[in-house]
Amino acid sequence: MSAAWTSTTGIAIPDLVPAKLRREWVRRGLCPGQDIHRSFTGHVDAHPDRQAVIDDAGPVTYAELDRAVSATAAGLLAAGLGRRDIIGIRMVNSRHAVAAELAVAAVGAVSLPFPAGRGSRDAVSLLRRARASGLLIDRGTGGFLGDRALPHLRAILAPEELATPAAAARPVPAVAPGDPARILVSSGSETEPKMVAYSHDAFLGGRANYVRALHADDTPMRNLVLVPLSSSFGSCGIPITVAALGATLIVQREFDPGSALRAIAEHQPTHVFGVPTMLSRLAERHPGRRPRGLHALVSSGAPMPPRAERRIRARFRTRVILVYGSTDGVNCHNAVDGRPDPAVATITIADEAGRSLPRGTEGEIHARGPMTPLSYVADHELNARYRTPGGWVRTGDHGFFDEQGVLHVTGRTRQTILRGGRTISPAEVEMCLAAHPGLAEVSCVGIPDPDLGERLCACVVPHGNHRRPDLAELTDYLRNHHELEPVKLPERLLILPTLPLGPTGKICRTTLIRLATRDSRR
Known part of the structure; x- marks a missing residue:
């Protein structure tokens, strides 16, 4: 295990994967060995006029987003926020949320996004346990914390007010690809929301490899992400669609089936990302023809009943890609054949002692690969419970491999x-x-x-x-x-x-x- 990265407020985030494995994944090209901001600006320089984000206010090009990111980063630095700070982000889906997260990466800080719909209880818990130095919010929502005591919180800012038209120098972050970039939040089965730290390489490598594999050709992706960008599934939006792939991200302030269907017709996404409930509600109202440009509907976050899958596929007349994954660091989908992709995560079935089991035998699902997170944040108990000495993630889920190597998930043991x-x-x-x-x-x-x-x-x-x-x-x-x-x-x-x-x-x-x-x- 490498030395732990430590925040300005003393939060240590170790990497529980052996360093030699991380180096090997970079050597094989499964991780780029690059940080999120440099990846993003590379796409800006390559295609400045491409649409980067389409939100309720319209499209934003990569060049326009780059200026907003630089201006927002300048505002963070002026507020005393920067390298090795952990900065909370509580914002609805919009161009400002995209600029905010990229700006946090641009100043060498770590983002901690959480859905704006959460009450103050979870927000305070996350900010307190992560010892967040700053908080980015939507304009006019600054009072939701009340007078809660958060001694490490130095500044609360609204990126919408920071992203001015005035020119600002593009920052050069002092970060390493293996440093934490974003903390994913999941309620799981714990009493407080779990926080899982991912590195720049894990996003630009393993998690980006998963999204790339959903696309069957070389045309640029146009991804309509229906879930909050601040959610774990929503992380396929900012750090992946925009920073890693240089594609177009389509978002809406909140999910509504009617407006989502209008966005599909108007903006012609190649992929629509949503949880099963969202996709089912779209299918209920869809007229029954294949939308122009749509390659697939991508479902994750909960099991999809077979009957619902058949109905959605029949209504949209396109593929429905089912993803088995979790915030904790496991991913497998049926875009090709349902076999785990080692460019994302190798998956094994293990017994209670951690020994691999043969095909056809049910056991606990373990995962390790380029997308594996660093560790849980501020929770040694979770690291001890769900990570092995070799860096494997113990999912707590049960499953088996059939004779063709296809993964079958038989139960999520944390929901019983x-x-x-x-x-x-x-x-x-x-x-x-x-x-x-x-x-x-x-x-x-x-x-x-x-x-x-x-x-x-x-x-x-x-x-x-x-x-x-x-x-x-x-x-x-x-x-x-x-x-x-x-x-x-x-x-x-x-x-x-x-x-x-x-x-x-x-x-x-x-x-x-x-x-x-x-x-x-x-």
Whole structure:
């Protein structure tokens, strides 16, 4: 393990991958050995008039974005923020958010983006634990922290006010490709949001290699990213689409199916990135013809039920690429054949002692490769629990390889329900219920029970042209059509007009648990 990078406020971020492996990935060209700002300015110099960002206000060229980045960087430096600082970013999807993150890289600092929809509780937790020196926000939103004590926070700035038309010198950051560039945030199963640090090389190398593999030809990508750019899945936007690939990033302030479909028609993206719920809601309203220029819809963040995948593919008449991945550092998708790409991450199936298992044997999924993050931030316990001495990421998920080398994920062990000592996977029940012809959306959650600990509640949205199902009908369906064990059958049913979404666009299980618990007490 190499010496830990340390922030100006004393946060140490070690690289838990052996240094010789990092060097080997650079030697083989799997990582560029370059920082994000230099990669971005290389694209500016190569094609200054190409559209870099299209947001609700219109398009921005690479040359225009470069000027905004330099001006924003000058504002950061003037506020005393720069090399080795950790800077929080709480902004909605826009050109200003893009300029903000690139400006943080330009001054040699580390960005800590988190979705603007989060409440102050998570924001304070992240800023406090990361000992962030600065915070970048949308104009007019500076009061959301209240009077919370954050002793390391020296400045709160609005990049929209920094990115003036006045000329500013292009900065030259004093960073190494292996230094941390961005901290990804994930709620996972922990009580506070997890923070995972990625290097410049991990973004420009492994994570960029994953996005490149989604494209079948040499035409420039035009990526419509429906999720927040500040989310883990949304990191395929700024550091990848713009900085690594020099492509066009299309964003909207917030997700709305109608405006997203209009953006697809008007801006002709090659790829649309969204969580399954978003893509399903697009399919419900799409007229049923293939949009011009669209190569694929890319789904990640949650399992996609097969029936939903078939419906989305039929409506858009294009590929649906399913991604298995996580903030923690694993990625595999079915763009080609469902086999792990060693240019992104090598994946192995291991037993409890960390020994590799043969094909066909189920075990825990471990990953290590050019996209592997440095380490968890400010959490030695997570590093001890989920990283091995050799740098492998222990995902906590279970799966196996078939005889053709295709990865099959059988369960995400961190999302389970314990009913009377029996473990139930909500994802398994959701996948079965999603095939029911009368249901448009499904999510299953555990609700507290004084006797059994938890009971399973099915939260469903019926199709508009079907009658409302009752619990007996759904449990009979699960028993007869999917042969589920009785312990896995839902014991509560909550019917909703739509499932609530969290700030990253995923179904908000916390809200569903609250609604289902309240409903069960009536």
